[in-house]
Amino acid sequence: MHEHKHDDHLPVVAEDDAGNLEGQQITTALQALLVRKGLLAAGEITLEIQNIESPGTHLGAKIIARAWTDDAYRQRLLANGKNGAAELGIKVGEAQLEVVPNTPDIHNLVVCTLCSCYPRSILGQPPSWYISKAYRARAVREPAAILEEFGLVLPKGKKIRIHDSNADLRYLVLPERPFGTEDLDEQELMALVTRDSMIGVAIVASWQKK
Amino acid sequence: MQVLDLNIKGHIRTPSYIRGKSGTVIQFCGFFLNPEDLSVGITGGPVYPLYRVSFAMEHLWSNYDRSENDELCIEVYDHWLDTSNT
Numbered sequence: 033m034h035e036h037k038h039d040d041h042l043p044v045v046a047e048d049d050a051g052n053l054e055g056q057q058i059t060t061a062l063q064a065l066l067v068r069k070g071l072l073a074a075g076e077i078t079l080e081i082q083n084i085e086s087p088g089t090h091l092g093a094k095i096i097a098r099a100w101t102d103d104a105y106r107q108r109l110l111a112n113g114k115n116g117a118a119e120l121g122i123k124v125g126e127a128q129l130e131v132v133p134n135t136p137d138i139h140n141l142v143v144c145t146l147c148s149c150y151p152r153s154i155l156g157q158p159p160s161w162y163i164s165k166a167y168r169a170r171a172v173r174e175p176a177a178i179l180e181e182f183g184l185v186l187p188k189g190k191k192i193r194i195h196d197s198n199a200d201l202r203y204l205v206l207p208e209r210p211f212g213t214e215d216l217d218e219q220e221l222m223a224l225v226t227r228d229s230m231i232g233v234a235i236v237a238s239w240q241k242k
Numbered sequence: 243m244q245v246l247d248l249n250i251k252g253h254i255r256t257p258s259y260i261r262g263k264s265g266t267v268i269q270f271c272g273f274f275l276n277p278e279d280l281s282v283g284i285t286g287g288p289v290y291p292l293y294r295v296s297f298a299m300e301h302l303w304s305n306y307d308r309s310e311n312d313e314l315c316i317e318v319y320d321h322w323l324d325t326s327n328t
Binding site: 127128130145146172173175176188189191192193194195196197198199200201 | 255256257259271272274277292294299302303306308309311312313314315316317318319
């Protein structure tokens with residue numbers, strides 16, 4: 033069964049005794065060196081990690097829910113996404129934020145074909161599939177097939193507009209407000225907004241009254 | 243306008259699938275430092291105009307058959323654009 037010869041080789045994944053991968057070992061060594069040389073304080077590193085990890089989809093959802101409930105705000109947001117976010121006390125770290133609204137006729141989809149550009153300051157870190165080569169290559173080539181795999185089948189007459197976030201702008205999809213949500217307040221609307229709907233691989237599901 | 247197929251090596255932000263393709267400028271985004279410079283430590287400029295350009299999907303991909311209305315929008319720095327025939 034198992035007849036081919038195994039040559040001696042290094043393990044594919046290099047780990048130390050504590051289970052740290054090679055990249056972690058290098059990072060830890062570099063960090064220790066920078067701290068020892070007085071170039072960085074350990075607290076600064078912790079703070080930066082917190083800054084990177086604290087934003088999450090709740091910030092994006094807050095923006096969307098406000099845009100659904102306040103039309104004047106929606107107009108300002110579409111004109112200048114960064115200022116629109118700032119109105120709600122949300123600081124966009126990226127150069128510019130372009131909010132792209134879904135309509136009955138247009139569905140927007142965001143991808144970064146070159147790497148993993150993503151509105152991290154309002155959605156947090158991107159999901160692993162967003163960074164995958166498969167998503168990056170296919171979203172600009174066969175968007176309908178991608179959407180179908182995410183469970184979203186668009187009517188043929190609905191236009192797909194793909195945004196390749198390849199340079200300095202970041203994109204946030206403004207999903208359509210689902211039917212049957214007229215009675216919900218902003219907080220309740222926020223809870224409906226998903227990460228995937230703000231990337232454009234999903235829509236916001238209709239709220240069903242219990 | 244048309245996207246140029248420049249023979250620039252390094253940290254370029256103009257993917258191959260739009261090179262040589264014709265599109266429509268839909269937005270001027272402002273002036274930005276060129277990533278080709280930034281990647282090699284040139285941080286003092288010059289800055290380049292950046293545009294959002296829209297392309298018909300069926301023009302980008304010869305076998306695209308979902309809808310002639312589907313489009314792709316992408317950011318292109320000024321020096322990658324040939325505006326001579328518009």
